[in-house]
Amino acid sequence: MAPAHVRSKPLDQDLHAVSELAAACKWSNAPDHALDQGGPLFRPYQRMGVDFADIPVVDHLKSVTTRHPDKLAISDGTDRLTYAALLQAVETLSRRIAAVVPDGQAIGIFLANSAWYPVAMLASMAAGRPAVPLNTRDPRSRIDEIAATARLSAVMCLGSADQAGWTQKIRWIDVAAGGMPAGRRTPAPPLSRSVSVEAPAIVLYTPGGTGHPQGIVNSQRSLLRRVQHYVDACHINAEDVFLPLAGLATIAGCREILAALLSGATLHLIEVEAVGLRAVRGRMRADRVTVTCLAPALLRPLLADAAVDAFRSLRLARIEGEAVSWTDIAPLRQAVSKACLIQIGYGSAAANAAQWFLPPDWPDHGPSVPAGRLLPGLSFAIVDEDGRPVRPDESGELLIRGPDVLLGHWDSGTVMAAESDPDDPALRIVATGDLARLDDQGLLRIVGRKGGQIQINGAVAAAPAGNRLAPRQDDTLPILFLLPGSVGYGPSFAAFAASMGKVARVAPVRYPGLQQILSGQNSLAAIATAAIGQIDRTQPSGSVRLLGHSLGGAVAFEVAARLLAAGRSVTFLGILDTSIVGEPRDYRETLIRTIHRIRTNRVTASRMVCRALAKVTVALGCEARLARILDRHPKGQFNATCFRIKLELQEVLRSRAFFAWLAGPKPMLPITATLFRCNRPGMPEALGWDRAFTRLDVVPIAGGHLDLIVEPHLATNRPLIEKAVAETYSPAETGKREKGS
Template sequence: MGTGFADVPVFDHLREIAGRYSEKLAASDGTNRLTYSELFRAVEALAGWIEAVVPDGNAVGILQANSVWYTVAMLAGMASGRPSVPLNVRDPDSRINEIVADARLSAIIGDKGLHGLDLPQHVAWIDMAQSLQATPHPAAHRVVSVDAPAIVLYTSGSTGRPKGIVNSQRNLLCRVQQYVDACHINAQDVFLPLTGPATIAGCREILAALLTGATLQLVEVEAVGLRAVRGRMQSEGVTITYLVPALLRALLADEPADAFGSLRVARIGGEKVSSADIRLVRKAVPPNCLVQIGYSSTETTGSQWFLPHDWPEFDSSAPVGWLLPGISFAVVDEEGYPVQPGKIGELLIRSPYVALGHWENGAVVPFEVDPGDQTLRIFATGDLVQIGSDGLLRIIGRKGRQIKVNGRRVEPAELERVLRGAPSVKDAVVIVTPANELVAFAVPHSGAGASFCDELRQLARTKLPPALCPLRLHASAEIPRLPGGKIDMTTLAAIDLSVRETTPPPQIPHAGHEVPAHQIVRRAWTKVLKTRVALGCWDEAGGDSLKLLHCVMEIESAIGQELGLEAFTVGMSFDEMVAAVISAQGGGEHAPAWKHEPPLLFLFPGSVGYGPSLASFASAISKVARVSPIRYPALGMILQGQNTVAAMVEAAIDHINRVQPTGCVRLLGHSLGGAVAFEVAARLLDQGRAVAFTGILDTSLVGERSKRWETITRTFHRIRTNRISASRVACRALAKVAVKMHCESRLSSFLDRYAEGQFNPTSFRTKLELQEVLRARAFFQWLTEPRPILPITGTLFRCARPGMPLALGWDRAFVHLDVIPIAGTHIDMVVEPHLTINRPLIENAVTETYSSIESQKREAVSST
């Protein structure tokens, strides 16, 4: 990156990269996509709005999900010279309000309607969409110092309140430079950081991608689930990812094949990394993928290294590498004196790249500086470390009570403050077990009810992030103390251990008539938590939000259906989880009435399958329909002879009968999916089922083929705008040649046999292209076959197709056809910016079937 890289502001770096890679894809969140030129213009426009609304020196909050718009907001804050404060959208509103007040924010970038925040009148809202669509405020083109406050990251504080840590652009650019130089990051890389944007790791990953011309893929893990993350990793050909060990274990729980085949760097940090973690990674990634382990904190950089393939097994955790350039350090004892080499002590770091200080009342409270050099700041990490004879740093533990849960910093004092604030609590103490578990003890006031502990658990869930909620909570007559008055932590730990040993969790009886959903949830629950199912809630049994995602993925695998994550919470009981699964399957006593929850809509994807774009579309229309995606036979089954539309119909009918065995069925198909949806409607009608809606997303029955020159021109444009890569075009060409020569089975066998080493990164992509080409062939074969005329109304959503008939042939397939013109092309009709226009049109068409059926029901009731 060059010796002067950290001397240049982020916005100037971005301007240079945007000029070099103008039409290349910069960032995508599955719904929105921005090229570098579009990203730069958006950042410049929003920076002008920030300068107009936020006084110089004041901070601006960012309340955005992990999307391209969060990235725009973060970069615009740096471009405007105003420090930005990322706010975690998944934190409780009360905690967000507390941070807003402490940071003295002048404005918040976000959607005001999504949160019930109690904000002072002087805090302005900057709506992202409106600010980018309206006439922009001209940016002042001011000179921004790389040493001024740039970003304030709030962590759990030892005082019991969230604590803001201030980093400058120089601090951030130093981290980026160390990362880029070590990993040789370049414009061909595709990033998928699996960490929240409101973290120091999230900031580093975003900047490392966008300041090198790479492509940044963003995903909200808690919103889409683990299965979608693995699908995104595979479909986008991700080369670099960052994740914490807890997420790593959940993602790799069942050793997914091919999902990580394109990775060249897997960076692991945030927590201790065990031998088991490394074995999981080695099984999932290609042999030539580098595994990088690092250590840092919000306040300072630390160490990193690449774990050698032949590194021997380690006891409790892997070393975290060699200390990085640009810092000096000391390992000291309790009195502050250096320890002997190889001994354990607290790590102190002195560097110009240490954070500026804490953010209090809208200003920086500086960290200690070196008396001999005012440019060097000193930070006591609180981490107990050991440096071996090989120079490798090993993390042994913490000096204080601070721990990390799923990579998030946690201070027990914040939980204690919330518990002590409850009217029913006389006193409360939180301890940390050797297994990094939070265990709370609360002394009730006289008159506290039998539900004392349950009420406190619910209070913690509503006031604190999931990582700060206690694993166990005990009511205690008093808090034991030592003779000097300090809390007796040893006695409290012994009490907790005694309660666990003497009170086995009560069991849900295994009833002989237990329905399949109970059995499935029971197996997933016990597999993930490695414990028997208790009568309490998920978090009481040892589960957290990450383990909940793992449990949902296990349930999805068992039922063959994707589930909506909004129905699952860490505070739910076993019975509530069963009810959520039954409801998602569309049957049983727990299934909600239509007036309370939208009915199912079965979505039939095109030849590519159900990917990120359709998943985002499904999420966008979730208020009017619960989308249940249809899965077609995969490549292995296709090569065994199931490569016909009829085979896809069989798979779809089986899915529909399992998910919605009774009631009116609604179908929506895109491209190839339109043909499958039509045939499914015909089969259901023959079976006596009611088909309330059959929607066709721009499927043509005319069977037109593009001219060779049109295909070449379109492909070149998609490569130039980074819609597809040149390597993907080559893989598709190979797949087409193999199918044309009837050698698809040989090609698949060849890819399976030589999928190791240098062949592995392209193997999975070629197999995906082969699968798509074979499905497309099945569609064109179907076009030549005779079709019935269905005695129902069909709805065609038609893109602009010059020279093509309006109905695209569907007027000869239904007794009545509604044609609705929509924006975009066949490929991008359900992604932004076209989704904003098309979503209401699709929703209205689907919703009309609800009202018509309800009217028929009312007429039937009145007639009787």
């Protein structure tokens, strides 16, 4: 399951097994508690009534528009909609949808984070047609697969630019045809029928256990219940200003849109990947944003270079989408005002399960922040592998039961109903796949996972080898250990790992952190030792497959040498553009590239200064002293700078370990390796690896050293990497893979 932790095991769950568990397990009701416990005290807001989830979304929107017709509802930096204009746009578009999409069929939304996205989502609900959000940044092959699986005959878009290159016949609905509504609402004739809140409203596609897209269906009622839990807990009102940083094509993005617009708040939208983090910080400050929602993977870089006042307007920061560690909380607390509340959320597209406000003085025990208190109205069970209840002090798989979880799964244009409780068919069941326990304070703690996937901002990614929150992947696939560069395992590598899910269970490896490096684990040999420990825990026996990028290529080589010496086999060793020979330096080209990266928001001038300081400090041998100084000065604007300097110091020290390793002798390994090589003019084709293996295959790839695993180059490079990995599979492994897919 996920937002704050690991994601749910949706469509690939064994429904027969779930039925047996439901019949055998003992259900407990989630303890009743005030949703705003530990939250805002005296903030006025309009409490959602007991019948809030029984009223269609468009009727709620009409009520809000009556109260705030001329108030700004949505802004994306270009287009602005008042509530009156928003409702007019929704009603107009809903009639166009109803006219071309047959009742019961779904409609796609192929839109970026613009003012038109909420219009499209709300219009599909008003028309009673399930919406299928399509991430415009996904590879076209995935989008085509979702469109085919969902049986989409119509898709909403903006203009004609997005209509090219689709593999199936699609009827396009340009949401902006006729222009942006202006001024007050013009009354429109009502639709021919009302829409049931129990009907399918939105279909959110996840890769599922096999990597194939599979749709989770939610009704308006289930979406509205999420909104109610959010609004009543956080006292959201019309004075709030939202800037959600969760993807709009995720369950968190849907909730943020509805919570803002059904409360009369103002919703700002931004395309993070297009504008960069600097622009996000600027919008936060300029628009006086009060509420944001994001995943830890985005939180860390967002805080790293921020000015002291960038987030001071926030009164609420909700964190979800993956495991939340205590190291994520400390910099966030120092970046926001003391009055800002931090809310942790835990759930998935299948079920909203828990949330809580993290107290400022809560002790940071354990590897991760507690997931929260189970939400009132849910039933739960924590069971062992045989479906028997565990003792209070033991962990087991968490099962959720309730009337507001997923309706089922979208299969070829129809809803395949979720498993229900045999004794009460109105209660549907979600087997989360998470290993959990309740502590003595009633807080849910996620302690593990049956397999290996996590979510980052709604996207499925592989969990690090040895991570206690290892998520679930297809257990039939061989494991591929991913060794990152000196920066470590960040969002780009998480997305890359997720994209490889059809070919392998990707297990990224963590390197020693700054404190461990300063404590003596400061060589590539030490990094390899840490990597082997994670490999042995994740895959104690059998053939090992390794894929390393930059520094990770050298670590993979060292790991392979040790595994072979210990008698284990290495059937795949892939190297992503790592060079072990000197590269001619063109300082003019380096300067031009750096200026371009600053101008395009890929790196900031302040970060370059922090990196320069880290390099100078390491050159002088004063890294330990600098780290101590940074630890003694955690307050004020210097805090964000401290955070960035530590990251740069860690990277520089890892790079130093790499260059020290380059100077030493290297054995020739009796295996075949594959070098995925970017275009490097003036460099030897093998980048020095031809003397390190009995055979080396060189595969040219697109992009440069820093962006070879991100779009647009990932679409070209991933199939090449997947093909090389799959070619090492034995007939038995190939059979399991084909059976699993």
